[in-house]
Amino acid sequence: MKFIGNILWWLFGGLEAAIGYFTGSLAMAITIIGIPVALQTFKIGLLCLWPFGAEVKNTDSPTGCIRIPLNIIWIIFGGLWAFLVHVFFGILLFITILGIPFAQQHFKMAKLSLAPFGKSVDLHL
Numbered sequence: 001m002k003f004i005g006n007i008l009w010w011l012f013g014g015l016e017a018a019i020g021y022f023t024g025s026l027a028m029a030i031t032i033i034g035i036p037v038a039l040q041t042f043k044i045g046l047l048c049l050w051p052f053g054a055e056v057k058n059t060d061s062p063t064g065c066i067r068i069p070l071n072i073i074w075i076i077f078g079g080l081w082a083f084l085v086h087v088f089f090g091i092l093l094f095i096t097i098l099g100i101p102f103a104q105q106h107f108k109m110a111k112l113s114l115a116p117f118g119k120s121v122d123l124h125l
Contacts, residue, residue: 002124005052005101012102014048021045036070040116044082046123047112051105053124056112067118079113086110 006014025041028034047054071079090106093099112119 002053006050009051009102009105010049014051018045018049021048036117037074040074043116043119043121044109044113047109047121050123050125051108052101054108055122055124056108057120057122059118059120070117071115074116075114079115082113083110086113 009015021041022045025038025045027038028041029038047056075083086106086109090103090110093103093106112121
């Protein structure tokens with residue numbers, strides 16, 4: 001069932017969104033200072049590529065106190081917009097009964113796109 005959900009996700013915009021995240025990640029990776037942001041957009045792109053069956057978990061990495069300022073900078077420079085877009089599409093999809101599973105995936109991505117530093121995406125293929 002996860003496979004069918006992911007195929008439908010790709011057909012109705014998920015593949016284009018993932019390509020957008022990967023393109024943004026590549027653009028940020030070209031600059032030296034943008035590499036941490038590129039890693040986060042790549043993480044969101046992976047979740048956007050295969051959302052059904054994926055889990056977002058908190059990491060136990062030793063970055064500690066640096067997560068908070070990085071997440072604040074992330075929110076200021078685009079994370080808030082990504083969050084709002086995913087919430088908007090989640091609400092639109094939640095109105096229909098058939099769209100509820102897809103809305104849940106958008107809400108999962110919204111949660112990750114608001115504060116991606118300190119989180120990991122586990123894809124269960």
